[in-house]
Every structure is written in C-alpha cells, then in structure tokens.
Amino acid sequence: MLARSSSWINSISEEIDQKGPTVFTAARLARQDCLLAHRSALFFTPTKNIPQEWVDSGPLDISIPIVSPDYTDFFEIPSYRTPRFWVDLIQRQTAKLRWKPFVPARVDIIRYDYFQIRWDHLSWGTKALVDALKVRTTGRRDGRYLYYFGAILDDGPGFIQVHYDQRKVGHPKSARMRIKVTALVGSVDA
Numbered sequence: 001m002l003a004r005s006s007s008w009i010n011s012i013s014e015e016i017d018q019k020g021p022t023v024f025t026a027a028r029l030a031r032q033d034c035l036l037a038h039r040s041a042l043f044f045t046p047t048k049n050i051p052q053e054w055v056d057s058g059p060l061d062i063s064i065p066i067v068s069p070d071y072t073d074f075f076e077i078p079s080y081r082t083p084r085f086w087v088d089l090i091q092r093q094t095a096k097l098r099w100k101p102f103v104p105a106r107v108d109i110i111r112y113d114y115f116q117i118r119w120d121h122l123s124w125g126t127k128a129l130v131d132a133l134k135v136r137t138t139g140r141r142d143g144r145y146l147y148y149f150g151a152i153l154d155d156g157p158g159f160i161q162v163h164y165d166q167r168k169v170g171h172p173k174s175a176r177m178r179i180k181v182t183a184l185v186g187s188v189d190a
Contacts, residue, residue: 006034012041021144025049039091043084047098047135052063057100060151060181064095067175068109068125070117080125083148086132090149090179099151099181101135104158108180110165114172122164129164130155133181151181 008014012032016022024042024051035054047055066089069080079085091097109126112119117125132136132163135150153159161184169175 006037007090011038013038016041021142023049026051035097036091036095039097040084040088042097043087043148044144046135046145047146047150050098054097055100056094056096056098059183060094060099060179061139062090063176063178064089064093065176067111067123067177068117068129070121070125074121074125081128083128083131083134083146085139086129089177090132098147099149101150101153102181102183103153104184105152105160106180106182106184107133107152107160107162108161108178108182109164110167110180112167112169112179113175114169116166116168119164122166123162126162126164129177129179130160133179 012022012024012028015024016087021044022041024045029035029045029051035051042050064086070076074080107130109122109129111122130152132148133151134148134155135153136145136147138145140146155162
C-alpha cells in the first residue's frame with residue numbers, strides 16, 4: 001500500500017524550492033516517499049528517471065471534473081491556459097505520473113456541460129490539455145525541456161488526430177470532460 005502522507009522536509013519538493021528547476025535522478029526518486037504527492041516537482045525530470053511503478057501504458061480513458069473553458073473563461077482564468085494544471089488533473093485521475101505514448105495517437109475529448117460552446121472555442125480551449133498529454137515541450141525561454149504526462153509524442157501533423165464532441169448534462173455539478181487516448185489504426189505503442 002502506498003504511503004498517504006509525506007513530509008515536505010528533505011523532499012524533492014523542497015529541493016525544487018531551494019534550487020529551482022531540477023532534473024532528478026532515478027536513484028533520488030527511488031528514495032522519495034509518496035512520489036505522487038510531489039508530482040509538481042517532476043516537470044524537469046524525464047520519464048526514463050521515473051520509477052516504473054509510476055509509469056503506465058495502453059489505452060487511456062479518464063474523466064476529469066472540469067470542462068474546457070469558453071472564450072471569456074480562457075482569458076480570465078489563467079489556469080486553463082497552463083498545461084501543468086491539466087497534467088495535475090490527469091495524474092490525479094490515473095494515479096500515475098507518466099504514460100508511454102502512442103505514435104500516432106487518436107485523442108477523443110468529450111465535453112459534458114450544462115451548455116455547449118462554439119466548436120472553435122472548444123478546439124483552442126483544449127490546447128493546454130492536449131499539450132499536457134505530450135511527452136515534453138521546448139517552450140521555455142531558458143531552453144529547458146518540460147516533461148508532461150506523455151500519452152502522445154507530439155501534437156504536430158502526423159502524430160495525432162483529435163476528435164471533439166459535446167454533450168449536455170442536466171445540472172452544472174455534473175460537468176466533466178472525458179479524455180481518451182488510443183493508437184490510430186495500424187499504429188503501435190512507442
């Protein structure tokens with residue numbers, strides 16, 4: 001059974017706070033109790049350093065308790081624009097830190113909400129969510145890689161097909177998003 005409490009003292013979270021961006025070694029991560037509790041410290045650490053019990057593979061099918069934003073929400077609530085926010089939600093739903101990518105991948109995003117939004121708003125409102133599914137990104141000014149959840153290799157042409165759907169629910173408290181990641185027909189796990 002996993003430890004369900006973890007000290008911040010002498011943890012990788014404390015190291016990030018004191019040293020800034022850090023690439024943790026596999027040996028250091030093996031010594032960290034309750035690694036899931038310190039997941040936010042791992043954005044600079046490649047998947048190869050993550051203990052294998054925290055990395056999964058195969059089809060991904062999860063629901064998260066938040067829907068993609070509409071136009072005003074996207075600009076007024078900055079969290080929606082941040083892949084790290086979506087990585088956290090995905091990690092909580094899977095209880096895994098990383099996933100082995102499908103190449104190429106099919107991503108289905110189904111938005112369940114009390115109301116529907118414009119399709120173009122749905123597409124760019126999920127950009128940070130799709131980014132969160134990537135293995136890594138190079139979008140930092142300092143050139144450092146950020147490592148995300150990893151269910152897809154990249155979101156560029158030839159790597160991914162995204163399919164969207166929207167469904168209405170009877171009450172706003174039932175809002176959620178279902179995210180499915182599978183191999184495209186004829187592809188294999190990377």
